[in-house]
Amino acid sequence: MWVYLERDGDKRLKDVGLELLGKARELAQKLGNSEVGGVIVAGSEEMAREAIYHGADKVVIIDNPDLKTYTPMEYAEAIAQVVQKYKPEIFLIGATKRGRELAAYIANTLTTGITADCTALEVDPKTRDLLQIRPTFGGTQLATIRTPQRRPQMASVRPGVFPKPQRDTSRTGEIIVERVEIPTRRTRLVSIEKRIERDIADLPPVESADVVVAGGRGLGSAEGFKLLIDLAKLLNGTVGASLMAVRAGWAPHTRQIGQTGKTIRPRLYIAVGISGAIQHLMGITEAKTIVAINPDPHAPIMENADYAVVGDYKQILPALIEELRRLKNQR
Ligand SMILES: Cc1cc2nc3c(=O)[nH]c(=O)nc-3n(C[C@H](O)[C@H](O)[C@H](O)COP(=O)(O)OP(=O)(O)OC[C@H]3O[C@@H](n4cnc5c(N)ncnc54)[C@H](O)[C@@H]3O)c2cc1C
Structure with missing residues (x-):
């Protein structure tokens, strides 16, 4: 069970990733033998430790200085590479502006499904299916979506939907630094303009x-x-x-x-x-x-x-x- 841990600048992680770690822990317990992992692109060991304090057993840091600045295609490519290596069954992403965009690119690269903006998540211990629950038909119905044939099962959840778990500095976990190469860049950052x-x-x-x-x-x-x-x-x-x-x-x-x-x-x-x-x-x-x-x-x-x-x-x-x-x- 993996969570994408989006950075909030160079120093810290966005809360939504930590909130999802809490949910992932709960689901992992229901599944029995599942461990909770996190992935950070161009992050620091300090960030990885923070993820462990909030519930991760293992954190993969994708190491590539060219990925300091977010570009969706290259981030998706890098994440897809590590997902293919570690093969998580479930992959959760915070539905921030970038998270929403990235989730679609990753799902497309891995040819799997993605349910956006889930408001609840459950697991079926028998099939190990993730039950991706979200409002539909203009919020009048709740749909439960499964991805029975493809792995990983992907879902995005908006910030603030799940509570952030208590920070527990006695927790320990594994930090893995993965060097990932992006053979051909398709996007290049030209400039950043501050708006309103x-x-x-x-x-x-x-x-x-x-x-x-x-x-x-x-x-x-x-x-x-x-x-x-x-x-x-x-x-x-x-x-x-x-x-x-x-x-x-x-x-x-x-x-x-x-x-x-x-x-x-x-x-x-x-x-x-x-x-x-x-x-x-x-x-x-x-x-x-x-x-x-x-x-x-x-x-x-x-x-x-x-x-x-x-x-x-x-x-x-x-x-x-x-x-x-x-x-x-x-x-
Ligand atoms: C799980 C979940 C959580 C959500 N959380 C939030 C949340 O935290 N906060 C939130 O806001 N929404 C939230 N939403 C979304 C919410 O349901 C609405 O979609 C959203 O609030 C609508 O935003 P809006 O009022 O800006 O847009 P719209 O509903 O599109 O309304 C626009 C309004 O502007 C008016 N208007 C048009 N032209 C003018 C004009 N010239 N001058 C003045 N008025 C004009 C229109 O008459 C209309 O009433 C959530 C939805 C879900 C499913």
Whole structure:
């Protein structure tokens, strides 16, 4: 049973990998003789030790300095090589933005199946099948998917779905460094451009702010977040986002509010272009006052709002910002 351990920069691992190690341990116990492994691309021994403290018995570090920077095809190729060598029965991946992409490439390279965004995982001890459980038909049904003929069985799980196991520094395990060559590179990193994230990163975290202005898919583009940033600054607040805005790459995951994001309790919550799906509302039940801006008067967020402003944010936000600036200048 293996888990892909995605790095969070050069120093640490993302929590989702550690969360999956906890789940893998539980499933391994149910299967009896299964051991829990982890794989890190261009990681350090310190990271591998951290994985062991969180439940891994064995960690493979793929050693290739050219893989310091993530490129999906080369990462998939390297991981597929070690998977073919060690032959895990099950391979779990955190469904981060990169994880989702990588999982598909790995499954394709290994010609196996992948179930994305599982919300629960079980095993059938008789067949050793992984039961990959996820919502389907718009969340109205839960499907249980098996991969009976192909190995490894692959599933991805979003961050925050499973709890992170307790860190136990008395745990020991094996660290293996595998030198992996990529004969032909198909992708090359040309440059990294910081986008709107840099401006958002300067604002306080959503958990501690008194005022949170959050944006959703209805903003239509990252540009919309610029207005949100201006409004948040005027209100001494910060910026949050729905899952869809995070997925679109308009805001980082640390800003996501809801079931698989942050639970917040601000004095004022302003939801802009957010429909108010139940998973989003779960994160704001403790907000004191909710203001929603949405052209659809029947969107669920409107029923949950103390003030429902029906309209296009492109008209409402600039007017609101102008008025707040005017009031500020008067003081
Ligand atoms: C297991 C699981 C966990 C999840 N966890 C989360 C979570 O933590 N957080 C989360 O947010 N979601 C979560 N989701 C996803 C959730 O179900 C919704 O899909 C998501 O919240 C929808 O995001 P949205 O409101 O931005 O987009 P949409 O639902 O597409 O809504 C966009 C809204 O913008 C409005 N709009 C359009 N144009 C404009 C305009 N010009 N001005 C103003 N408004 C406009 C539309 O009327 C619409 O209401 C989860 C789902 C699952 C299955």
